[in-house]
Amino acid sequence: MIIDCHGHYTTAPKELQAFRDEQIKGNDTPAPLKISDDQIRETIQNGQLKMQQDRGSDITIFSPRAAGMGHHIGTGKTSEVWTDVCNTLIHRVVKLFPKNFIGVAQLPQTPGVPPSNSIKELERCVNEFGFIGCNLNPDPSGGKWTDPPMTDKKWWYPFYEKMVELDVPAMIHVSAACNPAFHTTGSHYLNGDTAAFMQCLTSDLFKNFPTLKFIIPHGGGAVPYHWGRFRGLAQDMKLPPIGELLLNNIYFDTCVYHLPGQELLTKVIPLDNILFASEMIGAVRGIDPETGHPYDDTKRYIEQLALAPDDKARLYEGNARRVYGRLSSQLTRQFAAST
Amino acid sequence: MIIDCHGHYTTAPKELQAFRDEQIKGNDTPAPLKISDDQIRETIQNGQLKMQQDRGSDITIFSPRAAGMGHHIGTGKTSEVWTDVCNTLIHRVVKLFPKNFIGVAQLPQTPGVPPSNSIKELERCVNEFGFIGCNLNPDPSGGKWTDPPMTDKKWWYPFYEKMVELDVPAMIHVSAACNPAFHTTGSHYLNGDTAAFMQCLTSDLFKNFPTLKFIIPHGGGAVPYHWGRFRGLAQDMKLPPIGELLLNNIYFDTCVYHLPGQELLTKVIPLDNILFASEMIGAVRGIDPETGHPYDDTKRYIEQLALAPDDKARLYEGNARRVYGRLSSQLTRQFAAST
Numbered sequence: 022m023i024i025d026c027h028g029h030y031t032t033a034p035k036e037l038q039a040f041r042d043e044q045i046k047g048n049d050t051p052a053p054l055k056i057s058d059d060q061i062r063e064t065i066q067n068g069q070l071k072m073q074q075d076r077g078s079d080i081t082i083f084s085p086r087a088a089g090m091g092h093h094i095g096t097g098k099t100s101e102v103w104t105d106v107c108n109t110l111i112h113r114v115v116k117l118f119p120k121n122f123i124g125v126a127q128l129p130q131t132p133g134v135p136p137s138n139s140i141k142e143l144e145r146c147v148n149e150f151g152f153i154g155c156n157l158n159p160d161p162s163g164g165k166w167t168d169p170p171m172t173d174k175k176w177w178y179p180f181y182e183k184m185v186e187l188d189v190p191a192m193i194h195v196s197a198a199c200n201p202a203f204h205t206t207g208s209h210y211l212n213g214d215t216a217a218f219m220q221c222l223t224s225d226l227f228k229n230f231p232t233l234k235f236i237i238p239h240g241g242g243a244v245p246y247h248w249g250r251f252r253g254l255a256q257d258m259k260l261p262p263i264g265e266l267l268l269n270n271i272y273f274d275t276c277v278y279h280l281p282g283q284e285l286l287t288k289v290i291p292l293d294n295i296l297f298a299s300e301m302i303g304a305v306r307g308i309d310p311e312t313g314h315p316y317d318d319t320k321r322y323i324e325q326l327a328l329a330p331d332d333k334a335r336l337y338e339g340n341a342r343r344v345y346g347r348l349s350s351q352l353t354r355q356f357a358a359s360t
Numbered sequence: 361m362i363i364d365c366h367g368h369y370t371t372a373p374k375e376l377q378a379f380r381d382e383q384i385k386g387n388d389t390p391a392p393l394k395i396s397d398d399q400i401r402e403t404i405q406n407g408q409l410k411m412q413q414d415r416g417s418d419i420t421i422f423s424p425r426a427a428g429m430g431h432h433i434g435t436g437k438t439s440e441v442w443t444d445v446c447n448t449l450i451h452r453v454v455k456l457f458p459k460n461f462i463g464v465a466q467l468p469q470t471p472g473v474p475p476s477n478s479i480k481e482l483e484r485c486v487n488e489f490g491f492i493g494c495n496l497n498p499d500p501s502g503g504k505w506t507d508p509p510m511t512d513k514k515w516w517y518p519f520y521e522k523m524v525e526l527d528v529p530a531m532i533h534v535s536a537a538c539n540p541a542f543h544t545t546g547s548h549y550l551n552g553d554t555a556a557f558m559q560c561l562t563s564d565l566f567k568n569f570p571t572l573k574f575i576i577p578h579g580g581g582a583v584p585y586h587w588g589r590f591r592g593l594a595q596d597m598k599l600p601p602i603g604e605l606l607l608n609n610i611y612f613d614t615c616v617y618h619l620p621g622q623e624l625l626t627k628v629i630p631l632d633n634i635l636f637a638s639e640m641i642g643a644v645r646g647i648d649p650e651t652g653h654p655y656d657d658t659k660r661y662i663e664q665l666a667l668a669p670d671d672k673a674r675l676y677e678g679n680a681r682r683v684y685g686r687l688s689s690q691l692t693r694q695f696a697a698s699t
Contacts, residue, residue, distance in 0.1 A: 159541075164505065166541040202498075202505040207558035207593050211582045212551035219546040239586070243550045246585035247578070249618025253644035253655035254546050279588025285624045305592035316592035 023320070024341040024348075025073070027192065027238055027274050027298035028081035028122075030111060032068035034060045040106060041089070049099050054106050061113055070121055072301050076318055080352070082345065084125035084156050085111055088205050090196035092161035097131040097138060104129040104142055112150040119355035123348065124152035125192070132162040136180040143180075147187045151354065153347040155184070157191035157235075159217045164200030164209050171217055172224030181230050188346035190234035192274075193217040206304035214242025218271065222255060222263070227270040234270055234344050236296060240277035240286050248289040264291070272344050274298035275336070278305055278316040280325055287323075292332045296340050297323065362659070363680040363687075364412070366531065366577055366613050366637035367420035367461075369450060371407035373399045379445060380428070388438050393445050400452055409460055411640050415657055419691070421684065423464035423495050424450055427544050429535035431500035436470040436477060443468040443481055451489040458694035462687065463491035464531070471501040476518040486526045490693065492686040494523070496530035496574075498556045503539030503548050510556055511563035520569050527685035529573035531613075532556040545643035553581025557610065561594060561602070566609040573609055573683050575635060579616035579625050587628040603630070611683050613637035614675070617644055617655040619664060626662075631671045635679050636662065 034056045043051035069081060085107035092100055104127050115124045126146035128139035136157075146152040157180075159171050169176040171193070184191060195213035196205075203209035214237050227233060237244065244251060255263050272294050277283050287295060299319045309316045323336065342349050373395045382390035408420060424446035431439055443466050454463045465485035467478035475496075485491040496519075498510050508515040510532070523530060534552035535544075542548035553576045566572060576583065583590060594602050611633050616622050626634060638658045648655045662675065681688050 166503065166505075166539050168541075170541050200505050202507075202509050202559070203555055204558040204562055204593075207561065207590065208551075208555040211554055211586060212547075215550055215554075215582065216541055216547040219543040220541070222546065223543055239589075243554065243582035243585065246582065246621050246624060247550060247616060249616070249621060249648065249655050250578075250644055251546065253617055253646050253648065254543075256646045257644060277586060277588070278592055279628070281624050281627045282585050282588060285585060285620050288620045289618070305589055305596060307592050307595045309588065309592065316588050 022080065023078040023297060023337045025078045025081045025299050026236065026296045026341050026345075027276055027300045028069060028083045029086045029300070029303060030083060030114060031086045031302050032064040033086065033110060034064055037106070037110065041103065044099055044103060045094060049095060050102055054110075056110070058113070058117060061110075061117055065114060065118060068302055070118060073121060076299075076320055078299070078320060079121070081122050082125050082154065082341070083111060083114060083122040085127040087156065087194050088197040090127050090156070090158065091163070092130045092158055092196055093132055093163035093199050097129070097134045100129040100131045101142070108142065108146050108150065108152075111152075115151070115355070119359040123351060123355065124150055126152045126155040128155055128157060130158050130161040132165075132167055136177055139180060140183045143183060143187065143189070147189055147347070151351050152189075153345045153351055154189045155191050156194045158195055159193055159213055159220070160195050163196060164198035164203045166216075170220045172220050172226045178229070181233050185230055185232055190236060190344050190346075192236040192238055194238055210239055210304070211242040214239050215244060218242065218244045218251075221267055221271060222251065222260070223258070227267065231269070234272065236272045236274055236344065238274045238276055238298065238300070240275060240282060241273035241290070245273065245286045245289050268294050272296055272340065275319050275323065276300045276317070277319070279309070280322045283319070283322040283326060287326055287328065292328070292335055293340060295336050296344060297337045361419065362417040362676045363636060364417045364420045364638050365575065365635045365680050365684075366615055366639045367408060367422045368425045368639070368642060369422060369453060370425045370641050371403040372425065372449060373403055376445070376449065380442065383438055383442060384433060388434060389441055393449075395449070397452070397456060400449075400456055404453060404457060407641055409457060412460060415638075415659055417638070417659060418460070420461050421464050421493065421680070422450060422453060422461040424466040426495060426533050427536040429466050429495070429497065430502070431469045431497055431535055432471055432502035432538050436468070436473045439468040439470045440481070447481065447485050447489065447491075454490070454694070458698040462690060462694065463489055465491045465494040467494055467496060469497050469500040471504075471506055474518070475516055478519060479522045482522060482526065482528070486528055486686070490690050491528075492684045492690055493528045494530050495533040497534055498532055498552055498559070499534050502535060503537035503542045505555075509559045511559050511565045517568070520572050524569055524571055529575060529683050531575040531577055533577055549578055549643070550581040553578050554583060557581065557583045557590070560606055560610060561590065561599070562597070566606065570608070573611065575611045575613055575683065577613045577615055577637065577639070579614060579621060580612035580629070584612065584625045584628050607633050611635055611679065614658050614662065615639045615656070616658070618648070619661045622658070622661040622665060626665055626667065631667070631674055632679060634675050635683060636676045
């Protein structure tokens with residue numbers, strides 16, 4: 022089985038954006054969203070499901086559009102209403118396609134509001150919807166980086182306690198940049214990944230939460246490319262080796278859109294810490310003229326690597342089942358429901 | 361000849377920091393700095409010069425300590441006084457060791473103050489000191505990213521006009537982070553590199569300044585590792601291929617502290633766009649237990665790559681002579697002065 026741990030509902034019916042546009046205009050609670058099951062079926066069957074089938078993956082760990090989270094827009098109330106709508110829509114996708122998608126929650130974060138505010142929605146998504154993780158935004162301000170680092174005890178720890186209790190990991194994923202210094206998918210995403218990794222490296226977060234798990238997407242931002250730098254920085258700070266310090270808790274996905282990047286990733290990061298992902302349909306949608314194939318068809322690169330069958334099986338499936346503690350039982354439930 | 365394009369005077373005598381500490385306390389114009397030639401000789405002979413000789417490089421393109429620039433501290437006046445002192449010290453190093461160092465200028469940037477404010481200091485450093493480039497900070501706020509992007513016409517173009525007129529390139533280099541979200545050398549440096557590259561990608565900067573040249577340090581931040589992503593993003597935006605769009609103007613250094621990173625860099629980036637560098641004595645100072653050699657001995661990695669002799673010569677010397685338009689004539693002058 023091939024599990025893609027990083028997919029967003031980027032093809033949602035246009036009614037969703039119309040709802041959001043109302044919010045952006047200042048109306049926190051627009052008229053209830055009306056999207057039919059047929060509309061959802063159409064967007065999925067012609068979108069993510071078609072590409073799963075074309076490319077040969079089986080299950081996508083699926084969440085609302087990351088750039089759409091827009092935690093910097095409006096107030097805490099705005100984010101709560103928006104997040105409810107987005108997560109409910111993911112739940113409907115999963116109910117319609119239980120053999121192909123499994124849910125991950127957006128959180129109603131807002132700059133200046135403690136993340137404990139997101140506990141209720143996480144519980145709802147996990148306990149009522151069967152979601153198996155969440156996307157945690159290390160910078161709800163959208164590129165101004167005004168909130169405390171992810172390692173701040175008072176700010177973040179109550180939320181981590183709930184994650185650990187529920188046995189769900191978080192993908193560390195910023196949303197759209199509203200700072201003109203950053204391009205959302207070209208620099209803000211990658212910079213968010215790198216910043217979060219370094220926050221973890223310089224803290225005792227995982228000493229305090231030994232079972233807390235983070236997935237750093239986009240191949241870990243700049244981290245694997247600069248693995249020597251990070252190993253050396255940890256060493257200069259008299260910290261334990263990175264493996265011991267971070268690799269029981271931090272995982273990287275394979276959203277790297279060319280073969281040399283995938284070669285590097287799998288060369289420097291232990292195979293136990295890499296989860297297959299493509300982020301399709303996502304940031305990069307074209308065909309690479311150098312290969313004749315889509316940039317984000319990441320499976321194609323991985324198939325070109327000289328991985329042992331057991332390593333490949335872990336990267337494609339085993340690691341995801343281990344990192345997402347609720348994945349296997351939830352899949353069993355979803356498969357049973359679909360027969 | 362081996363030219364290291366990225367070295368900072370990180371070993372300056374302690375009087376320099378004492379001067380700066382006075383400024384940080386609020387005194388913009390402390391008593392004049394008193395450092396003797398012997399003090400400078402000692403720090404260089406036991407520091408950067410010793411390491412040049414140990415590792416087998418010949419010339420270092422040398423500038424004030426990057427984390428020390430601290431453009432966010434104080435006012436425009438604070439930065440002007442501090443920059444004068446730092447650049448004058450580099451000039452003294454170069455005068456004492458004209459066969460081993462060649463100068464690059466710090467700039468008196470300050471958040472909220474237009475970079476045209478730095479023109480006078482650039483002219484002084486180039487015309488009076490024989491410096492061949494400058495370090496340009498894309499985020500003088502130190503991690504708050506409050507100034508306009510590097511591609512903003514009104515803000516940045518007057519400074520670029522002067523760079524082009526003087527035929528000097530800029531290394532894009534942030535300084536210390538004062539935002540707790542970022543670690544200076546672990547995430548802010550790399551994120552600054554990636555952000556600046558993406559700003560250039562999404563602008564017509566090099567159409568307007570076809571001879572403007574930027575060096576993106578630290579191996580280009582996250583860029584080469586995500587080369588497929590950047591190629592794909594440019595393509596989705598209907599821009600010309602990145603080679604055409606950016607690679608007549610943007611260059612990457614080799615400050616990547618492990619072999620797999622260097623392999624990737626030289627595999628995906630054309631050899632004409634890579635300049636040898638180590639940033640020693642810099643961010644990472646330890647010995648890599650995996651190799652038994654210093655992390656930042658970047659020449660050692662490059663020697664392990666299967667580069668053709670001509671490619672290696674360009675990476676070590678030819679590209680630097682081409683990108684730094686004043687390098688060759690200045691070196692000739694310095695060599696003549698030293699005999």
